[in-house]
Amino acid sequence: MSTFTTAAATMQQLSQAGMEEASRHGLRVGDLEHLFAALVLNDQLAGRALRAIGLSLEGVRDATHRMNAAHLQRLRVTTMTAEPQRIVFQETRGYEWTPRAMDVLTAAGGKNAGDAEAVLRALLIEPSGLMNDLLAHLDTSADAVRTALAAEAAQPTPLSNGTLKSPDKRGVLVEIFVPAPSAAVWSLLADPARLPEWHYLIGSVEVDTAAEIVPGVIWAVLAPTHQPDGTPVRVKERFRRHQMQLLVIEQPNRISWRSSYPDFPRRRAIELSIQITAVAGGCQVRATSSGTPGPTWKTLLFSPLHPLKRFLDWISLTQITAGISRAFR
């Protein structure tokens, strides 16, 4: 994976997770503590190193709350901070990073790798002192994190092959860390009635409760008609109905579907495969998505657009995997 691709993918993943954290607190501006929370969730080396020293999303949230309470107390401000709400990032707009958080992200790029490790290293030397403060509330330190990074770098890479392409080269691949036990993630993914909880293109499922959940079974699925906040969603009629066919179900860690549009048969079917692996503090979810191959002439004709199409497919798969992670946050 090129430095540019790495940096773009990292920025997209950290920005989404960081802004989701900010949105829980009624904020539309993400700051250093939200970026750090996003790093703890990250599937790259940086996230693995942080989790290896016992850090978790809940721990970071709790430490941030205690740190902010101590700050307000220092100013002799007595106020009740509002309880965090659910994540509303997907249904609100106008998000941005604070200038100092942008400085960290910018410093991680340039001559550096632009990956999550570079972001974490830049965060550890940010000049405000907030990170040292937060790490102290987590009973750790910047040096301990650097040591963990070095130790993790010496480990063999567990799953990621460092590419956005799926192993069959036809599709795209996204790996994420989910802060929940693999059994809980499996329960979410293997239950067709729960598809709308994590798949952003699915609003409702017609499930025949008597039908056995075996490979080949097909569920009728409808696109969402409303956002979680009630805003209507406009969907073209031909994309309103889907069919989700279960291709593989290997309890407790591998599941695969093929989705197609019965009202738009020319549209290629998409295969989505998900594999779950238990890791420290949660599980690793590896998702691949690929379209069924079209005619050769069409493949050749549109070959110049392949990089763009691959990127759009990757963004779509990122939304799906983010939905799985969000279901546990």
Add this chain to the structure above:
Amino acid sequence: MENDDTAEAAAAGDDPKSGLRAVVALRAHADALELREVEAALRVGLSWSEIAAALGVTRQAVHKKYHRRIDPTIPVPRRNP
């Protein structure tokens, strides 16, 4: 908040940067409260101008800051309906 308290904290050997970080935390807290109050005001039908006047800023300033950030389900008043 009293000046004496801040001076006391500084005299006690507190890191002065800690006080500055505390102000940043207070500002973030105020920002969250301000967004919540702007949304509440819009929900009961206040106009952007009325909200701006209450906040002591221009209508343009409050609209620019919040029109994209508020809950999209809130019916937003238009100047020329």
